[in-house]
Amino acid sequence: MWIELNIALKFLRQGLTQTILILIGISVGVSVIVFINTLITGLQANLIDRTLGTQAHIRVEPRPDLNIAARPVTPEAVQIIVEDLRAQKLRSINNWQQVLVALEGMPGITAVSPIVSGPAFARRGDATKAVSIVGIIPERYEKIVKVSDNMIAGRFDVSPGNAVIGSMLAQDLGLKTGNRMRLEASDNRSAVVTVSGIFDLGVRELDSRFVYLDLKQAQALLDLYGAATVIELTVQDIFSASEISEMIASTTGLKSESWMQINSQLLNALQSQDMSSSMISFFVAVSVAFGIASVLAISVTQRTREIGILRAMGTRKAQILRVFLIQGALLGLIGSFVGSMVGWSLVWVFNEFGPKLFEIAPSFDIVPASVSLATLTGILAAIAPAWKASKLDPVTAIRYV
Amino acid sequence: MSEHNHIATKDMQNDCVLQLRNIKKSYNIGQPTEVEVLHGIDFLLDRGEFAALVGPSGSGKSTLLNILGLLDQPTSGELFLLGLPTSSLSDECLTALRRHNIGFVFQFHHLIEAFSVLDNVLMPMMITHGKPDAETRDWGMHLLELVGLKNTFRKKPSELSGGQQQRVSIARALVTRPALLLADEPTGNLDTHTASSVFEMLRRFHQEFSCAVLIVTHDPRISQACSRTLTLVDGSIISDERHPRET
Secondary structure, three states: OOOHHHHHHHHHOOOOOHHHHHHHHHHHHHHHHHHHHHHHHHHHHHHHHHOOOOOOEEEOOOOOOOOOOOOOOOOOOOOOOOOOOOOOOOOOOOHHHHHHHHHHOOOOHHHHHHHHEEEEEEEEEEEEEEEEEEOHHHHHHOOOOOOOHHHEOOOOOOOOOOEEEEHHHHHHHHOOOEEEEEOOOOOOOEEEEEEEEEEEOOHHHHHHHHEEEHHHHHHOOOOOOOOOEEEEEEEHHHHHHHHHHHHHHHHHEEEEEEHHOOOOOHHHHHHHHHHHHHHHHHHHHHHHHHHHHHHHHHHHHHHHOOOOOOOOOOOOOOHHHHHHHHHHHHHHHHHHHHHHHHHHHHHHHHHHHHOOOOOOOOOOHHHHHHHHHHHHHHHHHHHHHHHHHHOOOOOHHHHOO | HHHHHHHHHHHHHOOOEEEEEEEEEEEEOOOOOOOEEEEEEEEEEEOOOEEEEEOOOOOOOOHHHHHHHHOOOOOOEEEEEOOEEOOOOOHHHHHHHHHHHHHEEEOOOOOOOOOOOHHHHHHHHHHHHHHHHHHHHHHHHHHHHOOOOHHHOOOOOOOHHHHHHHHHHHHHHHOOOOOEEEEOOOOOOOHHHHHHHHHHHHHHHHHOOOEEEEEEEEOHHHHHHHHHEEEEEEEEEEEEEEHHHHH
């Protein structure tokens, strides 16, 4: 292999301008692939992080109340059903404590938190706002949504008599930590609570409506003593959430929704991004492959006579084949290495001087992947010209001018 | 055929280096334009012979030389190299035979510009054995010394004159100590003075290396200076003269 490598290197060095130009082409292509993929991966990670930072991966609730239609008299009978859909009242998950234990034992689930949640009004003086009461066990809930990391005032304390509210609600009602407000639920049940902390999760809906209370206090306010209306979960692999959710639904008989179902538009967007970045990578890789192939095809033509001489001196066809395959591999290897470095520089420039909407987390996996892929592409692109070179008739090749 | 067998073939103390039996070569076989350019060539070339192949343009000299160099296969007939019949050998075996037993000197030297003068000389060895060891490099330098170009070993072929390039190609042809040296108009592209010095060099090496030499030439002075002259006209050997003063 030494002589093949030597000849390949000498050929590349002899046609230096040609070699440099194609290396620039490969480098640009690979840098685009590295940058685009890193950017898209970073963007997706950021979107997922922001979305799942404020919500559970899976929500388990009671199934909605449905009317049960009478069975038709005979299977052939035509049945016309006229029904009023049932109003969905706030209901507890039956035997939620046992469900909780069962869920905790399921593989892939990292945290489980029971919640009682329902509507209420928050009143301070003459100001009233519709809110959503969220009764939690803080140590469990913190494993689902880390509210304490997003506190802008006070602390995350939902002990009896205390409430933690969102920043927009605090602004609307003019509340500060230590202030008191009245929470009014249905059937004239109400409670006066002290604002112990104000959070800002960066999500308008949550910041303007959520009022975190102790589970028991929320149960009393919503007249759901001992109840849990929702169980929220997190899972180890976020992309297995749908699978686990289906398993939960089938084993518990409850309604279970994964973050992917709840955020189907986001998922669509992520998939579209994935597809577009794959398409860009594919077409850039194809361009790079054609670039390498065309340069080597030209090289074979330029070196026809030298190939003929080498064959006359006893070089085997396989050796000639390897000379050009090595050239393809070297172009892919060097070009992709330089391209990866350029791609990383672009990532650095984006993080340092870009819009700073989010930071691209460096993923080093893409460098060896790009280098391996480009080297393989180089070899594949070189197959046709290398094959042609190895098949040259030495007599014709030597006479080639 | 293994490499070992080739070397064994080379080591045979066989006086007959090349034997041609009724060699014919046709082109465009089976087509209306089919043409036979060699019509049954027979001759023997022994170790130590220094022969010239002459003939007008289009007589089939290059075709015959390509067949002798195992670069091309005859349509029919048999060519024996060192007693080994070659017609049934695969391309791989022919390549190996060529590598070990035949040296080529072309009219236009055909050195590889990407390599230095010394690497060009050593190329046939490097093709077989890879990176040259000190002994091989010394052998290459010795050959360059014999052709008077020892000091140019680092240079690129284009930095040398035409005569110097041809001398490098002679050193290259001899580096494997071949049993047969084929030269296709080696002086055809050189001025008279350089041509005679290159020819003298070939004669000297022929004696030193005791190989068989066949030179294709148009130059009557060169053919006269050879020990034997084969004349090819219209694809047939019409005369085979031996010159006693050379034998």
